[in-house]
Amino acid sequence: MLSKPIYNITPFTLLDYPNHAACIFWYAGCNMRCSYCYNPEIVLGKGTIPFSEAISFLKTRQGLLDAVVFSGGECLIHKKIAVQIKDVKALGYLIKIDTNGSQPGVLKQLIEENLIDYVALDFKAIQSKFQQITQSELFAEFEQSLDILLQSNIRFEVRTTYHSELISTEEINAMVGYLDAKKYTGNYYIQFFRNHVKTLENLPSSARIKAASLLPALYFNTVFRNES
Template sequence: MLDGVVFSGGECTIHSQLIAFVREVKKMGFEVKIDTNGSRPEVIGQLITEDLLDYVALDFKSLPEKYWEVTRSDLFLAFEKTLEIMVSSSVPFEVRTTVHSEQLRTSHLDAMNTWLRGKGYFGSYYLQPFRGDKQTLGNLGESKKPSLKSRVGVWRN
């Protein structure tokens, strides 16, 4: 009845036992998917080296100029390294961005899409609307859907 296990979070790659857990899950014969913000490229790299991943969903928060505003972190370079690892691997993966209309405008999303292509990513780029029903880094309020209505979905590069 169960084909695979998804490790997500928060951020699953920050947990010291993740690789050991993934090894055990693979020994049981299950496929493994990781949902990650890309902040720990060394962990993703090791999982790939050990042939432990079947799929990765990589969250692309923003380009460097807005990364702090969107995430309150300085992890863009780690994300970029993870993307480079994924692009050079044979593991299937997707890139996705959660969009809040007050943080990412259409021009930002266009620039992000162009940047991804420049990095050699030509898969689907998924845009998902922000849901304001959970506490986040601050009170963002509801995202205005009309300004992104034509963009939320999938861009195929």
């Protein structure tokens, strides 16, 4: 039976890989169940596109696109992901990974084999709230992934989706303090929940956190996304 790991392909984006034209491979399935997830059909659904078809698409975009974003769901839970990333890398594309940090072993392998160029790491919640937010017991794995990235030369960002009914201002400040204690030096992106969109669970509208409520970080900048 032909494996179809990819749910969908976004053929062009200027937003998902900093300063590069890219496409996005949306891998089906995830090992977390965050209620605010914008991609319930990807998380709960099955793939529709075989990897061979994705490679054929990329061959038609050589010279037009710079990079491929591997996203999901959680792309790193797929057994053949390292081989598939290697095949894309061989075509000359930059590789970005969007990950929840639950697969530190795979992440370490990809870094050691020089297969990735940029990582967006989701920081779902502080440890005491992590299980409630993600419906998983994977905080230790997230922490390992963060430590691996901190010890590498890979460009990466850390990001959190903020919903005022799920994460308090005090908890966001605890997350800022956690990253400071790790001496993280990149941007910390707080992504405002977009109200009135389909998510994994029905949620009330979210209020915006105020910049004045956040504690200053010593080593990094906190940047808001989706402010409009």
